[in-house]
Amino acid sequence: MKGNMTVKKLNRIILLVLGVIAVILPLLITNSYRLYFFSFVGIYVVAASGLDILFGYAGMISFGHIAYYAIGAYVTTLLTSYAGLPVMASILIAAAVAAAAGALVALPCSKLKFQFLALASIAFANFIYQLICNIEFLQPYRGMKVEPLSIFGVNLNSDYRYTYYFILVWVVIALLAKHMIVKSKIGRAFMACRDNTRSADGMGINVRKYKVMAFAISTFYVGFAGACAAHLNELVVCNTYVQANSFNYVIMCIFGGVNTIFGPVIGAVVFQFINEALASATAWRDIIFGGIVMLFIAFLPGGCMSALRGLEEKLAARFSLGKKEAASKGGKKDD
Amino acid sequence: MLKSLIIVGLIMGSIYGLIGLGYSVIYRASGIMNLAQGELITLSAFLGYTFFGVCGLPYGVALILTVVIMFVLGVMIQKGLVSRYQKRGVTGVYMLLITFGLSRVINGGEALIFGSNAKRFPSIFNVSTVNIMGAHLQPERIMCLFLALISMLLVHLFMTRTKTGIGMQACAMHSKAAEACGIDVVKSNGLTWGLASVVAAMCGMMLGPIYGVTLMLGANLSQMGFASSVAGGMGNIYGAMVGGIIIGLIESLVGGYVNSTWKSMIAYLILFLILAVRPTGLFNEQAVRDV
Amino acid sequence: MIKAENILVQFGGISAVNHVSIEVRKGRITGLIGPNGAGKTTFFNCISGVQNVTEGKIYYEGKDITNGRGFQLCEAGIARTYQNINLFHSLSVLDNALIGKHCRTHYGFFAALFGTPRMRREEEKAREDALEKLKIVGLDHKKDLKAGQLPYGEQRLLEIARALCTEPKVLLLDEPAAGMNATEKVVLNDLIKKIASMGITVLVIEHDMDVIMNISDYVYVMNDGFLLAEGKPEEVQRNPEVITAYLGGN
Numbered sequence: 001m002k003g004n005m006t007v008k009k010l011n012r013i014i015l016l017v018l019g020v021i022a023v024i025l026p027l028l029i030t031n032s033y034r035l036y037f038f039s040f041v042g043i044y045v046v047a048a049s050g051l052d053i054l055f056g057y058a059g060m061i062s063f064g065h066i067a068y069y070a071i072g073a074y075v076t077t078l079l080t081s082y083a084g085l086p087v088m089a090s091i092l093i094a095a096a097v098a099a100a101a102g103a104l105v106a107l108p109c110s111k112l113k114f115q116f117l118a119l120a121s122i123a124f125a126n127f128i129y130q131l132i133c134n135i136e137f138l139q140p141y142r143g144m145k146v147e148p149l150s151i152f153g154v155n156l157n158s159d160y161r162y163t164y165y166f167i168l169v170w171v172v173i174a175l176l177a178k179h180m181i182v183k184s185k186i187g188r189a190f191m192a193c194r195d196n197t198r199s200a201d202g203m204g205i206n207v208r209k210y211k212v213m214a215f216a217i218s219t220f221y222v223g224f225a226g227a228c229a230a231h232l233n234e235l236v237v238c239n240t241y242v243q244a245n246s247f248n249y250v251i252m253c254i255f256g257g258v259n260t261i262f263g264p265v266i267g268a269v270v271f272q273f274i275n276e277a278l279a280s281a282t283a284w285r286d287i288i289f290g291g292i293v294m295l296f297i298a299f300l301p302g303g304c305m306s307a308l309r310g311l312e313e314k315l316a317a318r319f320s321l322g323k324k325e326a327a328s329k330g331g332k333k334d335d
Numbered sequence: 336m337l338k339s340l341i342i343v344g345l346i347m348g349s350i351y352g353l354i355g356l357g358y359s360v361i362y363r364a365s366g367i368m369n370l371a372q373g374e375l376i377t378l379s380a381f382l383g384y385t386f387f388g389v390c391g392l393p394y395g396v397a398l399i400l401t402v403v404i405m406f407v408l409g410v411m412i413q414k415g416l417v418s419r420y421q422k423r424g425v426t427g428v429y430m431l432l433i434t435f436g437l438s439r440v441i442n443g444g445e446a447l448i449f450g451s452n453a454k455r456f457p458s459i460f461n462v463s464t465v466n467i468m469g470a471h472l473q474p475e476r477i478m479c480l481f482l483a484l485i486s487m488l489l490v491h492l493f494m495t496r497t498k499t500g501i502g503m504q505a506c507a508m509h510s511k512a513a514e515a516c517g518i519d520v521v522k523s524n525g526l527t528w529g530l531a532s533v534v535a536a537m538c539g540m541m542l543g544p545i546y547g548v549t550l551m552l553g554a555n556l557s558q559m560g561f562a563s564s565v566a567g568g569m570g571n572i573y574g575a576m577v578g579g580i581i582i583g584l585i586e587s588l589v590g591g592y593v594n595s596t597w598k599s600m601i602a603y604l605i606l607f608l609i610l611a612v613r614p615t616g617l618f619n620e621q622a623v624r625d626v
Numbered sequence: 627m628i629k630a631e632n633i634l635v636q637f638g639g640i641s642a643v644n645h646v647s648i649e650v651r652k653g654r655i656t657g658l659i660g661p662n663g664a665g666k667t668t669f670f671n672c673i674s675g676v677q678n679v680t681e682g683k684i685y686y687e688g689k690d691i692t693n694g695r696g697f698q699l700c701e702a703g704i705a706r707t708y709q710n711i712n713l714f715h716s717l718s719v720l721d722n723a724l725i726g727k728h729c730r731t732h733y734g735f736f737a738a739l740f741g742t743p744r745m746r747r748e749e750e751k752a753r754e755d756a757l758e759k760l761k762i763v764g765l766d767h768k769k770d771l772k773a774g775q776l777p778y779g780e781q782r783l784l785e786i787a788r789a790l791c792t793e794p795k796v797l798l799l800d801e802p803a804a805g806m807n808a809t810e811k812v813v814l815n816d817l818i819k820k821i822a823s824m825g826i827t828v829l830v831i832e833h834d835m836d837v838i839m840n841i842s843d844y845v846y847v848m849n850d851g852f853l854l855a856e857g858k859p860e861e862v863q864r865n866p867e868v869i870t871a872y873l874g875g876n
Contacts, residue, residue: 114428123562184738286442292436
């Protein structure tokens, strides 16, 4: 038991340190491009967390989440530009529209085997991409101007520090919401469907309903991220939404560790750094990301989180000397 | 107009069908959807370009060289990678992700070796267009049709008439039982990947002259390929061909009568609808899991 | 409690269950025995909503539940275990039990999202009850282990605990003694009797005669998809047809 306590304590300390770093980051960095970059990392954290709900918890794969990212972006663009809605309200509506689209797709597709679900998601993402490219009104190639991120009429993008904090708050909300969902009976139902659909059905879980629900929640996150990204960039161009970009979220989840709260966070941050560092060497970037997927599945299927957990347990065992057997038993991390 | 659209559709359809065949062969033998198939096509096109366009070898020789290299590569992928992951107990969606990772690595490797600029595959024939029933066609496209049909026929004969091919089919149905009957399952699995890579090599050698050799060649066309194998019923070798022709015809007709920029959108929509409504495709195989 | 009338199940023209009628009386332990391949599990799957019947009707407390969906039947009070263990292997023992509490835990999506007092109350209640059910089968001290790490016999017990968590009125046990040794079987017998004494009606499938004769109040015998005999355990044991089916069949 004591080892378990120490792991928990260690978790709190790590979380606190990371939280403090995240909060004081804008004080350390003044370069506005870097702040913009970190805001984007936050957006990817939300999107990757969304995919993890579907992939890590409910056990369904999607190679087409970029479609919902696109839906979020274009819906909020149209709502703010043509209906004159306030940005925050429009982002939430856009996310809800993406969730509705996700649920509609999931209704027929959630019964598919994983390979076919993957193909269906690829087909859907390609369809949405082609659709966007073919609607003249959206000025797909030239790009469409989007209102800057703002709350109560204050333009946040005028100083990226504000943008950063805005995104940070939403990242925290998104992670908390994910924590609440996966710890509840809904999260347990997701995992039951993932592990064994037949006995989930036998235990009174409406498998179909929960699969659709997982899809909807997941696409809400991604739609939200897409909408925020549009307002952050102040421009939507169709090239952003090619189907192949969906794989980015999958890579983030695999790298960080699925079925955890902080795995996708680590994944998104590291992914963005590698992506940025190798922006001009796309061939190496492909090889590295492909290699990460192949090596992690072979040697570290739990992603970075499982490695961190192992490390923590070792540390905890060292802290509580003489209680070694207790320490090795208490492996389950709190969050 | 209609006649020429149908001819174009048939030609494209046969190519899609051949691409789809590569997916179907592996899916049938091991239940793995090989997302790297498209990159194998791209790689073959680059190899073909190197032998034919750069080294100046005759097309036939380039074709044979590419096919042999790709066969070896396919077997190597199975032995060195896929079977090792299978031994580690990697299954299901993670196997799908492995093939995705592999496709990224191959694509990056191609970019490093061949550069990211598009290459022009020199034309194989001296005439620039041939007129068949009102359709002006590149002779390369007509060659595609024949090569696709021949490859299909050869795969069919190999699978049904040779002892090795029948053994492979047996492994696909029930590997344990096949092993009990004295079939070398390990060898058979390797051959399956080799065969799929040979199909990819044929595709690459045919598509290169038509579309030019680019890094995106396989990625774009392979999606049409798996659309056809899904439409025909994943895992069904003949279904892939029929599915390919259906998709090719639809694409060509939509492009001709409605709007050419819509054609791939329609194709994806059809693929999505097939999966949503009738995931087993035209020729039944199991795609539905639960509830 | 459960009444199945004239159940016929065909797979492509072959009848796995051939016009079988049985009745499970409230508060009793009813046994269903037969050699392997007699159609017991198929019949069982019909009652628990896994398999659709070709013909016939199934009533539960007087209501027609023929071809109902599994999760609906579970909610109505019919719980089951599986012959080949179907646990959630990557989840902890406690989580497995908590999933059993799924349809007895009442709160919605937004309650979960905001962690309302109602949600906390319901979760606390579910947790206590799940622990209690684990205690009944004797697995409460292993609640944090992964279900897949348990030995085979304990996995069977966990299946029973999970089924009990759904607060069933009828519990269907599909070969609960399969793969258990003699000592484990004795524990299991006591457990089934204990469950019955809690007021839960039990229908148990076995091909092991000893187990079923020990615990059952009433026994049905199936062979080759047909109902061969029925009656009190002692009567059935003396039935010559049953003896032939069990001994003469092979």
